[in-house]
Amino acid sequence: MQRRNFLKNSSAAAAGLISTPLITSCKDQAAAKIVETETTKTLHPITICTWNFENATAKAWEVLAAGGSSLDAVQQGAMVEEADVNNQTVGVGGRPDRNGNVTLDACIMDKDGNCGAVLCMQHIASPVSVARKVMEDTPHVMLAGRGAEQFAYEKGFKKVNLLTEQSKKEWLEWKKTSEYKPIINIENHDTIGILAIDKNGAISGACTTSGMAYKYAGRVGDSPIIGAGLFVDNEIGAATATGVGEEVVRTVGSFLIVELMRQGKSPQEACEEGVKRIMAKNKDRTDFQIGFIAINKKGETGGYCIQPGFTYRTYSEDGHVNNPSKSFL
Numbered sequence: 001m002q003r004r005n006f007l008k009n010s011s012a013a014a015a016g017l018i019s020t021p022l023i024t025s026c027k028d029q030a031a032a033k034i035v036e037t038e039t040t041k042t043l044h045p046i047t048i049c050t051w052n053f054e055n056a057t058a059k060a061w062e063v064l065a066a067g068g069s070s071l072d073a074v075q076q077g078a079m080v081e082e083a084d085v086n087n088q089t090v091g092v093g094g095r096p097d098r099n100g101n102v103t104l105d106a107c108i109m110d111k112d113g114n115c116g117a118v119l120c121m122q123h124i125a126s127p128v129s130v131a132r133k134v135m136e137d138t139p140h141v142m143l144a145g146r147g148a149e150q151f152a153y154e155k156g157f158k159k160v161n162l163l164t165e166q167s168k169k170e171w172l173e174w175k176k177t178s179e180y181k182p183i184i185n186i187e188n189h190d191t192i193g194i195l196a197i198d199k200n201g202a203i204s205g206a207c208t209t210s211g212m213a214y215k216y217a218g219r220v221g222d223s224p225i226i227g228a229g230l231f232v233d234n235e236i237g238a239a240t241a242t243g244v245g246e247e248v249v250r251t252v253g254s255f256l257i258v259e260l261m262r263q264g265k266s267p268q269e270a271c272e273e274g275v276k277r278i279m280a281k282n283k284d285r286t287d288f289q290i291g292f293i294a295i296n297k298k299g300e301t302g303g304y305c306i307q308p309g310f311t312y313r314t315y316s317e318d319g320h321v322n323n324p325s326k327s328f329l
């Protein structure tokens with residue numbers, strides 16, 4: 001949406017508030033609060049994503065600014081990273097499993113709690129788009145492996161080679177030793193989780209990844225699991241995760257964060273508590289990274305991680321910012 005329209009909306013809303021009659025009862029006060037909430041909702045579309053994915057958030061913002069839905073915004077933002085061969089943790093160019101196969105995980109969730117996911121799917125460039133088709137065109141939430149791939153072909157997706165020369169070269173190098181240890185914040189940590197609120201106050205989210213590099217064949221992390229890698233509750237807000245998925249699954253991280261916001265925590269406080277729960281279960285471990293981001297109904301955002309180095313990007317009418325996240329360590 002053009003800034004002009006925001007201003008127009010805001011003056012109309014302000015005019016509405018000014019002309020509100022004198023409040024005489026509790027009922028009136030409650031009604032006035034609703035007007036205020038509605039006003040806030042319609043004025044501040046915003047998108048937020050894990051890491052510094054400037055092109056992804058720019059795309060999502062383009063959709064929101066044109067008056068598009070948050071569902072389209074998160075899908076199209078995520079697709080930017082899926083198509084980027086230089087991002088070796090998402091979509092085309094993702095690092096393979098230990099057998100040399102690139103397997104992708106993704107999910108998407110809308111304001112009504114509708115959701116779709118694909119797990120361990122090969123040969124399809126945009127798993128988030130297939131996840132959306134699962135959500136919209138099937139009675140199911142998740143499709144996995146060959147079934148997901150077959151479904152994608154039926155929906156018109158093309159078969160592509162996801163393994164780039166670069167990722168293949170690194171995998172062959174890894175095979176020489178098979179002593180793989182991820183480098184925190186560099187390898188394994190470019191998963192995009194993206195959340196958005198549109199001009200109608202509708203919240204949506206998406207998450208897409210090729211998962212942990214050189215994983216066991218068939219391994220699935222948190223990213224396509226609703227509640228773990230992503231959760232949206234339009235009454236409260238949304239959260240998404242990046243990092244070592246096994247730990248996020250164990251705490252149902254994104255659902256936990258949304259529930260913490262329901263209990264009154266800010267997005268920042270909720271993300272911090274989410275990471276603390278994980279660290280409480282991993283007292284002796286400091287060798288892994290997890291980052292959470294969250295947004296609430298008012299458009300307030302937050303992020304928190306285990307290791308320094310995680311950032312998250314926000315994009316709204318106020319501009320786009322790469323925010324350094326506070327960390328547990």
Ligand code: SD4
Binds near residue numbers: 209212244246
């Ligand atoms: C996974 N959470 O498969 C993903 C990996 C990740 O940034 O987030 N990388 O466990």
